[in-house]
Amino acid sequence: MNKTVVKTMEMLRLFVEHERLTLQQMVSLLQMPKTSVYRMAQSLLEMGFLQKIGDHYQLGLAFLSFGMLVAERLDLRQVALPVMRRIKEETKEAVNLVIRDGDEAIYIEKVETSEPVRVYTKVGRRAPLYAGACPRVLLTFMENEEQKRYIDHIELVAIAKNTIVDRQTLRNTIEQDRKRQYTVSYSELEDYSAAVAVPIFNYEGKVVAGLSIAGPEPRFSQEAVEHMVPILQRAAFEISKQLGFSRKG
Template sequence: MKNKTVVRSMDILNLFMEHAALSFQDIIELSSIPKTSVYRMLLTLEEMGFIEKGDDSKYRLGLLFLTYGNLVSSRLDLRQIAYPIMQALHKELKEAINLIVKQGDEAIYIEKVDVFQKVRLYTAIGRRSPLYAGACSRVILSFLQEEEIESYLENIQLEPFAIGTIINKEQLIESIQSARTSGYTISHSELENHTSAIAAPIFNYKGEVIAGISIAGIEANYQNENEAIFSQKIMAAANEISEKLGYVR
């Protein structure tokens, strides 16, 4: 069952798709929602930043929508650019290829290619993981600004997900430093036992890390010379995506 207040709030917001600015009375007349309900919802929407009231007493969409719009646009662009590169890498290596972005203190998987990967892995589109756990998440953490990394380390509580999860802050710092030197991260049994991943960072035109891309599969495939092979492949893919996003090294 739909929540009536949420539906009515969306009805009000949808009015701004055709009108740049609306008065209180305009909204009442166009929405056919009772005056008292409109008043309460406008107060809430304004407080949350979805709309703002100008000096002319008219309501307009708030800057929050610009933020959301930019996020959606950048992530759609990222997926569209990354997907064919991910497909080509998956076809070559027959390992799962994952794409993630940072969301708060977590990473969220926004794309995955695993047609030839016969074993179901932890990763799935929409799934989240903390920034410290797993190669793909930690590669984003590793390439944040130093003050962001320090703040994260001060406030995070490290908890295990699998037998290889890093739960020691000194070890986590070493992993971050190693990634910043080598250009990639590797994980073994951090999110799921007996699985491994190798990841590289993706940068935007400002030189900011905005995503991570990884090769992932069964741990036995990520030993010895394969680490060197996979790391070079994933860094090349990450660099190609970054360049298409306007990043210049």
């Protein structure tokens, strides 16, 4: 690797742990000649990667622009869509992506099945977090206190013949699903429909989306679900990694 680039990165990494540093502090931390550190610092100042206030250096505004670009370009739909298309080819079923919006889930992307018998779902559809595998995966992996508040206060309304409308049943279902790391539903949002879903996590380890396979109930036997779950889990982890998630800790 280019030594100048490596040394420059070492200098910038100092500011991960230190908000502000003097030139002498950088020299001590880097164990480099003062003239070399000064030249690198001046170059980074001119490019906007560092700024100087008095005798102290700190990260410059250029990083703000880069950070915003990274965030914009890591659009969840953009990251997920190629993976969703691959799931559809592998399972021949529809694939949905949902995020939370208050007390609801909203479908933000879908890949339709090519099968003649299908479950109709459109982008923009909303559903309560307690109903259906994909919305409920957001509730299942929500932080405990927030999850408890939601369950205690939400009105559970029947949407289809198997919608969960009992709080204790909902708690038990969530506990089971959290242990096995996926959710399944049959006729909760629409009669004779089924779905299996897994969570997608961000760099903080927080659930930010649900990824599901959905279709008519007859195609979602226990054997079929057991085949779909590892496919979904691998896909969700791939998307999560691109959002900065790591299994560490």
